[in-house]
Every structure is written in C-alpha cells, then in structure tokens.
Amino acid sequence: MNLAHSRVVLRRRTIAEVLDLAAHLCASQALSLYFRLALVVLLPCYAICLALRYVLDWPWLAVWVVALLLTSLLQGVFTVAAGRWLFSETLGGREALAAFGKQLGRYLGAWLVSRGILAISTVLYPLAATRLLFVHEASLLEQAPLLRASSRSSRFIQGRADRAFVMWLGLGAVQIVCAVLAEILCDGLIDGVLQLGELFPPIHQELGSPYALLGLVLSVPYVATARFLMYTDLRTRRDGWDIQVRFMSIAAGEQPSLGVVR
Numbered sequence: 169m170n171l172a173h174s175r176v177v178l179r180r181r182t183i184a185e186v187l188d189l190a191a192h193l194c195a196s197q198a199l200s201l202y203f204r205l206a207l208v209v210l211l212p213c214y215a216i217c218l219a220l221r222y223v224l225d226w227p228w229l230a231v232w233v234v235a236l237l238l239t240s241l242l243q244g245v246f247t248v249a250a251g252r253w254l255f256s257e258t259l260g261g262r263e264a265l266a267a268f269g270k271q272l273g274r275y276l277g278a279w280l281v282s283r284g285i286l287a288i289s290t291v292l293y294p295l296a297a298t299r300l301l302f303v304h305e306a307s308l309l310e311q312a313p314l315l316r317a318s319s320r321s322s323r324f325i326q327g328r329a330d331r332a333f334v335m336w337l338g339l340g341a342v343q344i345v346c347a348v349l350a351e352i353l354c355d356g357l358i359d360g361v362l363q364l365g366e367l368f369p370p371i372h373q374e375l376g377s378p379y380a381l382l383g384l385v386l387s388v389p390y391v392a393t394a395r396f397l398m399y400t401d402l403r404t405r406r407d408g409w410d411i412q413v414r415f416m417s418i419a420a421g422e423q424p425s426l427g428v429v430r
Contacts, residue, residue: 175254181401183334190394202389204261209245213238214385228376239388244275246392247304271308278307278317285318298333305399335398343387350383
C-alpha cells in the first residue's frame, strides 16, 4: 500500500463527505471496473435469488435473507477492488477476482464467524453489527487470521463507535433506498413507458419483488466502497496517514497531484 500514490486525498472527512465521495467514485472513476465485476459476481447472485423465488417457490422473506447474506459476502470482491484501485495499483476485473480468490478461504471463514457472532449476539446486544462493520477490511486488506478478523474490527472502532454506528445506519438506509428506487423506476419503465402492464405483484402485496431485489444487489459496490472509504478515514485519523503523505511530499519536493479526488 503506497500512501503517496492514493487516488483520493487522504484527509479527515465527515460521514456525509464519505458517502458523497463513494457515489462519485462508483459513478465515474471506478464505474468500468465495477461494471465488469458486477456481471461476474452480482448477476449470478441475482439469478440465484430469482430461482429460489420463482423456481423453488420460496417465500419472499427467505429470499431476502439469502439475498442479504449473499450480498454481504460478495462485498468482499469490491472491497479488494476498491482497496487496490484507490492506491493506484494496475487492476482489471480478472486481477481483482484473482486477488479475492487467493484470500477466499480465510475471508469466508472470517465472514462466517462474524455472521455467527452477529446472529448470536443480536438478541443480547443489538449494536454488535457496528463492531463487526470492518470485518471485510480486516480479513481482506489487513489479512487478519480467521478468528481475529472480528476482534480486529471491534478494536478498530474503539473510541469511534459513534461514527461507526452512524455509518452502519447510513449503509443500511442506502440499501433500503436502492431497493425502493429500483421498484419505482422499474415499475414505471415497464408499466408506464413500455406499456407492458404489471408483470409482478406490487411489493406491498408479497413483501418482495424482482425490482426491489435488483436494487439491493446493485447497492453492493456502493456499500463496499463507502465502508472502505470510512475505514480509510478512520485509519487516517488513527495513524495520521494525511500527515505521513504530507511529509513524504515535502521530502520529495512534490506538489499535490491535480488528478486525485479531494
């Protein structure tokens, strides 16, 4: 990780700035990479969920549970992509998948352990999800061992639990908003613009629809990127990354690059 080559200026940001920057990166600079990754990992995820509903006739509640688990797991692909892309490493879709694949065993174990902890502790301590917010980064970017990724994430937010909690709420709200917007836009396009009628029952009748499910799946790159940028912000606050970069620039006699995102 070369801090001096970061594509984003390493400085302290508010949560609103983090969310805004994530939207900018997903919609512009990282769009091509994320689109290729989405075709490989998110499209099959969406197909699996549709098959559970319309082939195996699973209830929508069960489909939503599977979709949330799959999308949480697949955020790891975009965590790796965001981490490597941000620090100017040459990275294509195949390279990102290969890098993720090399760490899949450890990551899958850490993810399963963290989900188990979350499931057990939610009843007793609903805020446990906040402490597990950065399990993806601890496992994939810091390469924490299987059983230490969850504890690493928990220790990482000590003294910053308020920011992590707000971020956790924000990312949850993003997923809900994406699902609702996809439902509205797709229904308006199919029924209102193309005049094909109502292909699926409204979401309020069955508590689910392919449109809303699509919105949830498509929120994965943004959620992973925003969480990674929050991780970067906390590392900057804790480890003084911004100060390190400034001293490296002074020592090298360089001026700040105009190509980076501020």
